[in-house]
Amino acid sequence: MTIRRRLFISFFIFVLFILFIGLGTFFVVTQSNYFLKLALENYTMLVNTQNLYSALENQRRAFYSYLILGEETDKMEYESLSELIDKDIVAYPDEEARRVCSEMRSYQKRMIALHEKITRGDFYSFLDKQFNPISTKLKNILMKNAEHYKYRIEDIKIRMRKLCNISYLLGVLTFLLALFLSLLLTVMLFRYIAFPLFELFKGVNIISGGNLNYEIPLSKSSSDEIYELTKAFNNMVKEIRNLQVQVLQMDRMSSLGQLAGGVAHELNNPLTGVIGQTQLLLEKFPPDSPIYQTLKKIEHAGQRCRRIVRALLDFARQKDYVFAKQNIHQLIDEVLELSSSDLRAAKVEVIKEYDKDLPLVNVSSSHIQQVILNIVTNALQSMAPKNGGILRIITRHRPEIKKIEIEFIDTGMGIKKEHLPHVFDPFFTTKEVGKGTGLGLTVSYGIIQKHNGEILAYSDGEGKGAKFVIRLPTENGGNS
Amino acid sequence: MEEIVKKTKLVVLIEDDPDVFGVVLGIFGVKFGDVKVVHIDNGSEVFEHVSSLLQNGASPDLIILDLMLPGANGFEICSKLREKFFVDKRKVPILAITGYDSVENKRKILQAGATDYLPKPFDIEVFVKKIKKYLFPEVKQI
Numbered sequence: 001m002t003i004r005r006r007l008f009i010s011f012f013i014f015v016l017f018i019l020f021i022g023l024g025t026f027f028v029v030t031q032s033n034y035f036l037k038l039a040l041e042n043y044t045m046l047v048n049t050q051n052l053y054s055a056l057e058n059q060r061r062a063f064y065s066y067l068i069l070g071e072e073t074d075k076m077e078y079e080s081l082s083e084l085i086d087k088d089i090v091a092y093p094d095e096e097a098r099r100v101c102s103e104m105r106s107y108q109k110r111m112i113a114l115h116e117k118i119t120r121g122d123f124y125s126f127l128d129k130q131f132n133p134i135s136t137k138l139k140n141i142l143m144k145n146a147e148h149y150k151y152r153i154e155d156i157k158i159r160m161r162k163l164c165n166i167s168y169l170l171g172v173l174t175f176l177l178a179l180f181l182s183l184l185l186t187v188m189l190f191r192y193i194a195f196p197l198f199e200l201f202k203g204v205n206i207i208s209g210g211n212l213n214y215e216i217p218l219s220k221s222s223s224d225e226i227y228e229l230t231k232a233f234n235n236m237v238k239e240i241r242n243l244q245v246q247v248l249q250m251d252r253m254s255s256l257g258q259l260a261g262g263v264a265h266e267l268n269n270p271l272t273g274v275i276g277q278t279q280l281l282l283e284k285f286p287p288d289s290p291i292y293q294t295l296k297k298i299e300h301a302g303q304r305c306r307r308i309v310r311a312l313l314d315f316a317r318q319k320d321y322v323f324a325k326q327n328i329h330q331l332i333d334e335v336l337e338l339s340s341s342d343l344r345a346a347k348v349e350v351i352k353e354y355d356k357d358l359p360l361v362n363v364s365s366s367h368i369q370q371v372i373l374n375i376v377t378n379a380l381q382s383m384a385p386k387n388g389g390i391l392r393i394i395t396r397h398r399p400e401i402k403k404i405e406i407e408f409i410d411t412g413m414g415i416k417k418e419h420l421p422h423v424f425d426p427f428f429t430t431k432e433v434g435k436g437t438g439l440g441l442t443v444s445y446g447i448i449q450k451h452n453g454e455i456l457a458y459s460d461g462e463g464k465g466a467k468f469v470i471r472l473p474t475e476n477g478g479n480s
Numbered sequence: 481m482e483e484i485v486k487k488t489k490l491v492v493l494i495e496d497d498p499d500v501f502g503v504v505l506g507i508f509g510v511k512f513g514d515v516k517v518v519h520i521d522n523g524s525e526v527f528e529h530v531s532s533l534l535q536n537g538a539s540p541d542l543i544i545l546d547l548m549l550p551g552a553n554g555f556e557i558c559s560k561l562r563e564k565f566f567v568d569k570r571k572v573p574i575l576a577i578t579g580y581d582s583v584e585n586k587r588k589i590l591q592a593g594a595t596d597y598l599p600k601p602f603d604i605e606v607f608v609k610k611i612k613k614y615l616f617p618e619v620k621q622i
Contacts, residue, residue: 268579272601273499279604280506306601313581 002224003192010185017177024170031163039156045093046149052088053142055081060135063108067115067123082108094145100138107131196226200233212241246454249424260426264312271309275302311439312426314446321364321450328406328472329354331365332393335372339380346380347388355396361404361472367447368472371455374440375408375468382412382466389465403453403471414466415459423457448472489515489615490538492530494557495546495577496521500600504544504607511608515615523552530565540572542614547578547589554578555592562593569595573614577602 059081066074082105089101107130115123196219203216214237216230278299285292336343336350343350376391383389389411396405415423422428424445429438441457448455451472458467491508495501501519508517518540520529533540543561547554558574566572573595578585581599589597598610 265579268581268600269497270499272497272579273503275601276500276503276604276607277506280503280510283510302601 003226006188006192006224010188013181017181020177021174024167024174028163028167028170032160035156035160035163039153039160042149042152042156046146046153048088048092049142049146049149052085052092053139053146055085055088056135056138056142059085067111094141097138097141097145100134100141104131104134104138107134192224193226196230200226200230203230204233207237212237212244242456245421246456249421250449252425260312264309267305267309271302271305275299275306278302308439311443314443321367323362323364325360326363326365326368327360328358328363328368328395328404331363331369332372332395332406335369335376339373339376342377342380343391346384348380348383349388349390351390351392353392353394355404358395358397358404359474361474363451363472364447367450371444371447371470372406374444375470378440378468379408379410379412379466382414383410385413386411397474398471399474401471402474404474406470406472408468408470409465410467411465414462414464415457416462417459420457420459424455489541490533491515491517491611491615492533492540492543493517493519494521494523494526494544494549494554495519496523496549497546500546500577503604507604507607507611512611512615523549523554523557526552526557527560527564530561534565540566542611543572543574545574545576545594547576547580547585555588558589558592558594569593575610575614 059078062074062078062081065071066078085101086105089098092098092101111123111126111131118126199219200216203214206214207216215234218227218230218234278295282292282295282299285295332352379391383391391411392407392409394405394407394409396407398405419428419430424441426442427438428442441455445455448470453470453472455471456469458469459465489512493501493504495504501521505517505519508515518529518533520526530540543566545554545558545561549557554576558576561574562569566574574593575596575598576589576594577598577600578589579600586597595614596610598607
């Protein structure tokens, strides 16, 4: 998973988390608000009911006292309380209470108006039969209402306690979730960013310290941006390493070329002496004489020296280049045709994997064929101890580096790791004395250099085959 | 240094290396016994020797010239010889020999007036063929 994706998912989780906290808080606040309002309403109603109840009690007492004793102060108290009750009962929400109260009040008013005209007996009977039942009924209604409001308040208290518990729970949950998410984020930051970056940093330090062979370890599980970055960095170091090897090789080859060229020139004069004098002497002896045979051997050795010097000079000076646009496949095929009998004898099967879109390249055909022949010959000889094998020839166009690539992969004896940097050096050979000059690849190297190309050798080690890669530019090929 | 073999044809050999002039003189001794060879082993003495030869009425039939000589450059010697003494190429051929074989050297020395060019080391057979061609053009080459 990529870091970008991880960041996106983390952001999404945090948004969800915040949404969760917000919704929870909103729920708790609105609920508390609602319950508070309800509790306040009920409480007000309870107080109103209780006030009304006590006012009614006092008014009834004053009413009785006035009716029985006829004191003016009782009447005044009765009237002031009645005024209060009349006012309060209008706003009281219970309709039955209002109706009963107004009925009771009309009885009271009637008795006040009649109390001096009727007898005490009639008066008591009236009280018992009509006024007292209605007064008790009102008292009961108010008591019932007060109980109802008390009950409502208790109920709200229970519900608020529940809400309190829920908000506690929400708080704890939020804390635990925040802790978990922070831990997760920290672990992710360390595991996917900090540690790989540290590895990368460590690797870069090692590499910049000069160890170009160091490979920064890649984390196996992940394939994020840092993984890609590390991979790209490793590739870059590999390219630099290859380039360094090439530059070193070029440098060495250039000075070796100069040296070899100089030595070769100096050898030509004494070689003229050796070959010439031997040939002169040869004419003085009959072919069947032992001296003739010995002289023939000297001449043979001289001729061999001449060929070596010739090859050295060819490498040092590069001869007779004629550049023209050529079809590489045709050049390879011609060389294979020339070597077909050797290939058959060595039991080597050639597999061609040609890129049919390979462009023509500007090369000196005879020189390129010499390089191909050198590589094919080497492959043949390296496969001989294995009693045959497979030679794969692969061509491909690499427009990104403006080059074509020819690969020769054999299943022969391969190249030892310590020999690999020297295969292009003059006189470096692992063949038996007399089998190779040790100049084939040196000359090939010189020829490819002349084409502004590259020739590279690879092998996984002794017995594991070898790979030679030639790269030739598709633009500005020869420096003719 | 002079070595006279026989006085019919005259060859001037300009070569400093004893290995090479040893072989060339040997070939002349064995194959062309009646050819006179004047050997000059120093580049700076070439013109002196050639003018004294010409003063004595001896005109060379072939000049064999090495391109790398101490004290002088074979290309310059060749062009000066052509300029001062032997303007006609057919009359006095110059055979250039060199250990520095290259297309460029061949082109340059032929431009400087040499008739032919032979890289060292050479086989006697090839050398003899060339000598015969220039010294005895009337004899048909096999």
